Structure formats: C-alpha cells, structure tokens
Amino acid sequence: MSLYRDTAVVLRTHKLGEADRVVVLMGRATGKLRAVAKGVRRTGSKFGSRLEPGSHVQVQLHEGRGELDIVTQAESVEPFPRTREDLSRLSRAAALLEAVDQVAQDREPAPRLFDMLVGGLRTVEERNPPLVAAAFYLKLLSVEGVAPEFDRCVGCGDEDGPFALLLERGGVHCRACGSGRPVTDEALAVSRAVLGGGLNAALALPEGTVTHEVEALATTALEGHLERRLRAVRVLHD
Amino acid sequence: MGSAYATAVQDLIDALGRLPGIGPKSAQRIAFHLLKADPEESRRLATAITEAKERVGFCERCFNLSEGPLCTVCSDDRRDAHVVCVVEEPRDVVAIERTREFKGRYHVLQGAIDHLQGVGPEQLRIRELLARIGEEQVAEVIICTNPNLEGEATALYLTKVLDMPGLTVSRIASGLPVGGDLEYADELTLGRALEGRRVVGGAGAGDPAAG
Numbered sequence: 001m002s003l004y005r006d007t008a009v010v011l012r013t014h015k016l017g018e019a020d021r022v023v024v025l026m027g028r029a030t031g032k033l034r035a036v037a038k039g040v041r042r043t044g045s046k047f048g049s050r051l052e053p054g055s056h057v058q059v060q061l062h063e064g065r066g067e068l069d070i071v072t073q074a075e076s077v078e079p080f081p082r083t084r085e086d087l088s089r090l091s092r093a094a095a096l097l098e099a100v101d102q103v104a105q106d107r108e109p110a111p112r113l114f115d116m117l118v119g120g121l122r123t124v125e126e127r128n129p130p131l132v133a134a135a136f137y138l139k140l141l142s143v144e145g146v147a148p149e150f151d152r153c154v155g156c157g158d159e160d161g162p163f164a165l166l167l168e169r170g171g172v173h174c175r176a177c178g179s180g181r182p183v184t185d186e187a188l189a190v191s192r193a194v195l196g197g198g199l200n201a202a203l204a205l206p207e208g209t210v211t212h213e214v215e216a217l218a219t220t221a222l223e224g225h226l227e228r229r230l231r232a233v234r235v236l237h238d
Numbered sequence: 239m240g241s242a243y244a245t246a247v248q249d250l251i252d253a254l255g256r257l258p259g260i261g262p263k264s265a266q267r268i269a270f271h272l273l274k275a276d277p278e279e280s281r282r283l284a285t286a287i288t289e290a291k292e293r294v295g296f297c298e299r300c301f302n303l304s305e306g307p308l309c310t311v312c313s314d315d316r317r318d319a320h321v322v323c324v325v326e327e328p329r330d331v332v333a334i335e336r337t338r339e340f341k342g343r344y345h346v347l348q349g350a351i352d353h354l355q356g357v358g359p360e361q362l363r364i365r366e367l368l369a370r371i372g373e374e375q376v377a378e379v380i381i382c383t384n385p386n387l388e389g390e391a392t393a394l395y396l397t398k399v400l401d402m403p404g405l406t407v408s409r410i411a412s413g414l415p416v417g418g419d420l421e422y423a424d425e426l427t428l429g430r431a432l433e434g435r436r437v438v439g440g441a442g443a444g445d446p447a448a449g
Binding site for chain 1: 258259351352353354355356357358385386387390391394395398424425426427
C-alpha cells in the first residue's frame, strides 16, 4: 500500500471497462509500467487529457496488488500543443512512442531512453523534421548496442565500397562479399551522420527521396532487431 | 482438472464470462440466476440475442446500426440532408440524438485513426463519406469524433480531405462540463474553452468570438 511519484511519458492507452483506461507509461525512474487511470473517459475527469499518448506528465501512482498500479494524480510537465494539432507531427510522435514501447523492458529503469524520447517529442513539437523518426530508430539501435554498421563491409572490413545493404547481417556489404539491397551513397552518408554526431545536420534535411530512403532503411533495421513490424510509420504515409 | 459443474452449466458460465465487464464470479452468479429463473425468462433473453444478431446490420448510407437497409435517422425525411455529423461509433449517434439539438444526418466511421494500433484512414468509412458529399448535396460536415488523440488525428485527417469548394467543415467545441468546477478543469480543456469562447454582450454581440 504505498505511493510513489515519477516523471513519465504516456506511450499508449487502451480502454478498460466502462470509463477507465490502462495507460502504458515510460517512467524516468521506474521504466516501462502499466497503470489504471480510473474514470478518465468520463467528461468530468480531472486528469483525462493529461494521460493521452505522448503526454509528458508528473504522476503519482499507488502500488496495486497485481501487475497494474493505479494513477492517483497526474500533472502535465510540458504540453506539446502543436503536436496535437498537426497530423504529420502526430504520426511522427506516434512512431517514437511505438519504438520506445517495443524496446523498453517492464519495470527496468532506462533514464537514457526516457530522455531520448522526451528529446524526440520536443524536436517533433518544435521543428518536426522529416527524418526525426528514422534518426530516432537508428539512435535507439545504437543505445541498444546493435547499431547497423555503415562504415565498413560487415564481411571483410573493406572501407571503400561501393556498398549494398544487408541489414540481416548488421550493416553493409561490399561487392566482393556478396549481394544485398541497393542503397544510395547519400542515404548511407545521412545514416552515418545520424550515428556519428551529425544529427542536427541530418535533421535539417528537407523531405525528399533521400529522407524516404533513410526512413525505410531505419525502419527495416529496427524491425529486424525487434523481430516484429512497426505500425505507426505505415499509417498515413503519403 | 475436472469441473465441478455439469458440462452445460460450465459452457454457460464460460460464454457469459467472455462478455465485457463480466468476470468469472459474476458469470457464475448470472448462470445460476438463469437456471433458477422461469424458463420463459431465459427463453426471452435467448430470443432477444438471436433476433438482434439476425436483424441488425449497418445502414447503407451512414453505417449506423439499423434493422433495414436504412437506419431510423436516414429514413426520416424531416431530417436535413445538407448537414452531416461525423461520429466514430453508433453509440455516439445515440449520445448526440439525446441532445435533440441536431436535425441533420449522421455518418458513422466505425472507428478512428490510431497509429499505435495500425488503424489508418482506409480502414474507416471515409471513402463512403466523400462519396456522400456530392450525392446528397451536403453543405456542412460537423466532425464529432472523440476529443482524444485518436479522435483528433481523425478530425485532422478529415479536415484535410474535406477541403472542397462550397463545403463548410466544422469541429465540435471542447469546453467545460456543465455542473463542473473551473478550478478542477485540466489546462488543455480550459485553454480550449477560452479559445472557443462566445461573445455574449457589448460591441461584438452576435458574432462568433474573435481570436
């Protein structure tokens, strides 16, 4: 019977019973956790709007007996008003939330992951760069220690190229080591920049064929690591 | 793991237990109630379920629940065909009908755009809505999706695709619940209530609020 507080981002919610919701939170100190928010679907709810996916909130939770804790208070830390009112921002924010939801382990503190998520959501809110989801995926893989190798051939270590993409093997291949999916030099350069300190330059790129290619590449890489399909990037892809 | 009940009873409990909001204990209580009750009562329940499943389908025009090809709203010719209210589910139609404020027709999307569940616009009845605009000479579409993330995403998408000459697209207002206290309102709702305020007197009376 104890109460605890944490700063968290709502990753996902689903309905429970008549007026309740289960919220999946990424807590900075607690890690990913599931909790019940009672009565939030009623119109008079005190904290309904603060527990929508993507909200950055300060929550107080009551430790439940089972797997689910109970949200007793929620205050918003940082609202993302533009993200709520723009479809492309919403889609990109959803892509980040889904990725974190898939990568984070239940009740395993991951403050670095949490900070990355908040940073990502902030970037979406402020600038909404086309590459934000792709860059986030690649960074996520890098934090997990499984960043794809874009600098040298995964077979022989050759650094000169030309390269083809073989993400199942963890990166790129040179001609001599076998085949793979074709990839442009520009897309490789952008991916290298994302992983190697050129993140801001990459995020400044306007939407175009290169950003689409990097997004597809990063999505495949993360899907390969998770061994499941990501859904959010595919909804509303126009 | 033998069950303490006769098979038929266990089947009944299992079937009841699959209903939303009914746990194993409630399922057991209802099952025993039905077994003890008048056979006529149980038969009435069984017929009601089968009849409803057989007779109720979706309205061809608005995808509301309906017993015939058209639902009761669509087959009522006193309703204004020029205004269409877009909602997520049939139960939202019931909620709006209770207000007695709306005299137009509906369009039920049968869901909302949900990125995290992978529900995109093509899984909703949006194509059918677009077809209705021309066919029925619709002049205004009121978007009444839920004011949550999924509903807002749907509203934003609809605003984008409904951008056509001569068509007014409006979004239902967000604000404070009647009977509520201002101090307990969350900042988002309160902010929107301020944004969508109404001029009630003075120079601007009669006009919608100027931003």
